[in-house]
Amino acid sequence: MMMDAPWVVAHVERPNAPAPSPTASARLNDALKLAEQLGGSTVVLTGDDLVTSTLDYARLNNVTQIVVGKSSHPRRNPFRKTLITSLLEASKGAALHVITEQAEAEAVAPRPARRSLASWPWAGQLGALGLVGLSTAVAFLTDRISDDANLAMFFMLGVLASGLTLGLWPALTAAAVSAFVYNFFFLDPRLTIWIGHPADVLTFAVFFVAALITGWLTGRVRDQGRAVSRRAAAVAALLAASRRLSSAVGHEAAAQVLAEQLAAATNGAAVVLTPSDDDIVLTAATPALEALPSVDLAAARWAWEKGEPAGAGTGTLPNSAWTFRPLQGGRARAGVAGVEPHAVHAEEDERFVGALLDQGAVALERAEFAAQAADAQALLRSDRLRSALLNSVSHDLRTPLSTVLGSVTTLLDYGKSLDKAVQRDLMLSIREEAERLNRYVGDLLDMTRLEGGALVTRREWVDLRDVLGAAVDRVTRRLESRQVVRDFPPELTMVKADPSLLEQALVNILENAIAYSQDGSRIEVAAYEDRANVVIAIEDEGRGIPTAQLEQVFEKFRRMEESTDRGKGAGLGLAISKGFVEAMGGRIAAASPIHDGRGTRILISLPKERQTPEQLL
Amino acid sequence: MSAHKPRVLVIDDEPQIHRFLGPALEAAGYEHVRAETATEGLREIARKAPDAVVLDLGLPDMDGKQALEKARAFYDGPILILSARDRETEKIDALDLGADDYVEKPFGVGELLARLRVAMRHRLQRVGAAPIIEVGDLKIDMIKRLVSRAGAPLHLSPKEYDLLVQLVEGGGKVVTHRQLLTAVWGPAHTEDVQYLRVFIAQLRQKIEPDPAVPTLIATEPGVGYRWLA
Numbered sequence: 001m002m003m004d005a006p007w008v009v010a011h012v013e014r015p016n017a018p019a020p021s022p023t024a025s026a027r028l029n030d031a032l033k034l035a036e037q038l039g040g041s042t043v044v045l046t047g048d049d050l051v052t053s054t055l056d057y058a059r060l061n062n063v064t065q066i067v068v069g070k071s072s073h074p075r076r077n078p079f080r081k082t083l084i085t086s087l088l089e090a091s092k093g094a095a096l097h098v099i100t101e102q103a104e105a106e107a108v109a110p111r112p113a114r115r116s117l118a119s120w121p122w123a124g125q126l127g128a129l130g131l132v133g134l135s136t137a138v139a140f141l142t143d144r145i146s147d148d149a150n151l152a153m154f155f156m157l158g159v160l161a162s163g164l165t166l167g168l169w170p171a172l173t174a175a176a177v178s179a180f181v182y183n184f185f186f187l188d189p190r191l192t193i194w195i196g197h198p199a200d201v202l203t204f205a206v207f208f209v210a211a212l213i214t215g216w217l218t219g220r221v222r223d224q225g226r227a228v229s230r231r232a233a234a235v236a237a238l239l240a241a242s243r244r245l246s247s248a249v250g251h252e253a254a255a256q257v258l259a260e261q262l263a264a265a266t267n268g269a270a271v272v273l274t275p276s277d278d279d280i281v282l283t284a285a286t287p288a289l290e291a292l293p294s295v296d297l298a299a300a301r302w303a304w305e306k307g308e309p310a311g312a313g314t315g316t317l318p319n320s321a322w323t324f325r326p327l328q329g330g331r332a333r334a335g336v337a338g339v340e341p342h343a344v345h346a347e348e349d350e351r352f353v354g355a356l357l358d359q360g361a362v363a364l365e366r367a368e369f370a371a372q373a374a375d376a377q378a379l380l381r382s383d384r385l386r387s388a389l390l391n392s393v394s395h396d397l398r399t400p401l402s403t404v405l406g407s408v409t410t411l412l413d414y415g416k417s418l419d420k421a422v423q424r425d426l427m428l429s430i431r432e433e434a435e436r437l438n439r440y441v442g443d444l445l446d447m448t449r450l451e452g453g454a455l456v457t458r459r460e461w462v463d464l465r466d467v468l469g470a471a472v473d474r475v476t477r478r479l480e481s482r483q484v485v486r487d488f489p490p491e492l493t494m495v496k497a498d499p500s501l502l503e504q505a506l507v508n509i510l511e512n513a514i515a516y517s518q519d520g521s522r523i524e525v526a527a528y529e530d531r532a533n534v535v536i537a538i539e540d541e542g543r544g545i546p547t548a549q550l551e552q553v554f555e556k557f558r559r560m561e562e563s564t565d566r567g568k569g570a571g572l573g574l575a576i577s578k579g580f581v582e583a584m585g586g587r588i589a590a591a592s593p594i595h596d597g598r599g600t601r602i603l604i605s606l607p608k609e610r611q612t613p614e615q616l617l
Numbered sequence: 618m619s620a621h622k623p624r625v626l627v628i629d630d631e632p633q634i635h636r637f638l639g640p641a642l643e644a645a646g647y648e649h650v651r652a653e654t655a656t657e658g659l660r661e662i663a664r665k666a667p668d669a670v671v672l673d674l675g676l677p678d679m680d681g682k683q684a685l686e687k688a689r690a691f692y693d694g695p696i697l698i699l700s701a702r703d704r705e706t707e708k709i710d711a712l713d714l715g716a717d718d719y720v721e722k723p724f725g726v727g728e729l730l731a732r733l734r735v736a737m738r739h740r741l742q743r744v745g746a747a748p749i750i751e752v753g754d755l756k757i758d759m760i761k762r763l764v765s766r767a768g769a770p771l772h773l774s775p776k777e778y779d780l781l782v783q784l785v786e787g788g789g790k791v792v793t794h795r796q797l798l799t800a801v802w803g804p805a806h807t808e809d810v811q812y813l814r815v816f817i818a819q820l821r822q823k824i825e826p827d828p829a830v831p832t833l834i835a836t837e838p839g840v841g842y843r844w845l846a
Binding site for chain 1: 631633634636637638640641644645675701722723724725726727
């Protein structure tokens, strides 16, 4: 076969064929899953005829090579053609490959003991006998009253009733017993098994056959109805479980849901173990469980490593209290689930648990992928932040240093030939840049304090007007010809705050206002109060902040990237202001534009204390 | 040189850089022309025809390399790059694209002016390059392709000789690995920096008075080599 060619494993489901045994379905499921893990795709076809279905699919999908396995079982019907012969005769345009079975007996599916025979419900048989007795009694009474009543009908009713209420085998029992009783009690000569009248022989024969057919039909109808409703219930339960599993967010939540669903399905306890650092650990349990004993853990580990069931009821470590089964996901093993061994009884339950395990494996796997994706995202974000930090530090430290070094060397090398005014200007620029450097280092230190959790606030009673005044004084030299307008009320409630942190927060906001507004414009600082808060507002007449970026202005290193913004700082100022204000229990917000599409307003609100110092006096 | 003061165009978006470079250049006898964006800088190159250009790579409106390429399309004079250490690759690319030299921020004006002088001298040399170069007792005759020390001929392999000529013709400015490899070994070997390590070492053995303390060929780590004489 060509390497890397796409390949498909097809399974033909025949609606009219008897249901396969659980072992056979399990083997089929395993085979399909294995095919998917090996990179093939799987398809389940429905059709009465294996050969036609297969070949139709092959033709529609341009399959060029068909591989079939040759069974070494002796043919049950020597007159029927084997699958291979039929395929060979019917196939056109596709090569047929036949793989013979291994000689090992291991490959043959163990045929399960015919459980249905062994577990005959004797109650059903007794019920059938009871119904026959009832028919007999009614027939007896009718026989007394009327001579020529057709008594066979009563027995037929009994058989029908047995079939409908008790199932196939009780119905057949009822048919046989009814035939005997009918003959013994009601066909002449009575109370013998002999039949005197030749016509009665015919009646008896017809009755017997009709009773058998009736019993068989009604019994089957009833059994199938039961099976259908059981299956529908199982499907509904599985659907509900799958819905819960798929809505579980996160690895542990998925494991917990799986444990709950397994516990409910098996009417017992369930545990789920998932991988963590090359080992598996108990992730979820219903009912809650702290840890597993070492023997159970060993069985779980075995199931995890080998991908086969282990623990109670299996050949491996059967003294464990649990039966562990691997959770085989689409690509890898997602974990191990354990249930109590006595919990699983019927085949339906078994199948349901199997399906639940599959669903759980997929859910766990998906949660794992989601977590990995989130990790990658976070890593990318922190990476971007780090490179932004590096760029910023590199640019913001180096630019003032360049100016200082350049100015100093100019003064050293050419100082004598420079005008006094130029010399003074160079010295001023050295001072300005040294101050800028100092501010920047201060910002970095503040940020480190904030992020390192080393920020200690010393809160005392402060009048916000004083702090605002001090902050404005600190930036006066940088204002150039910008005008600061103060709008303070004559009375303002004092709040508890750290005056130095608050001053730094206000200075950062004022510096921002200066950096982003034109020389000669106005900066307004106001203070006012409402019932619960004292509020500071700082407004500039700069170009404002686009609405989309309003929420990000308080993030670190968020400097609006525009050509003229270079050299305005690292983009740390507002982030520090926010950190400081929040450390004091206050809130900070930005609004922009505030008038005529321009201007930015930063609001800081600090909560009032219940008792003011005036009241305390 | 013409009668007017040599004109230097500084393209940098930091006003503080102009604030000290202006007086420094004036004091050193240059005329200072300033531009704050690449677009403005390109316009000034076209209008004022400066004798040298100082170009900051981190300009707001255009990638530094792009600005350099555009300038080189119509300007042949010396271009000096101002760069930061974290923009290493950008700096090398700029040199490969035809920048003459670079100065790393932060820098002293003395260093910048020295580099500027070298770059301008090199441009003048190129116009009338001397066929015979003498450094101490080392003599390089580019017409006869002979190298000798104190009259005694030195035996250089053809590759060693080509390498030496490339460096000497650089005239004191840095010659990048890529430029050397392309000129001597051809464009297929632009990444084979190990050739240079070997051949530069051999060249130093033959021409340097003390190969352990090179005085003729300086290494610019990660960038290239420079002829010091």
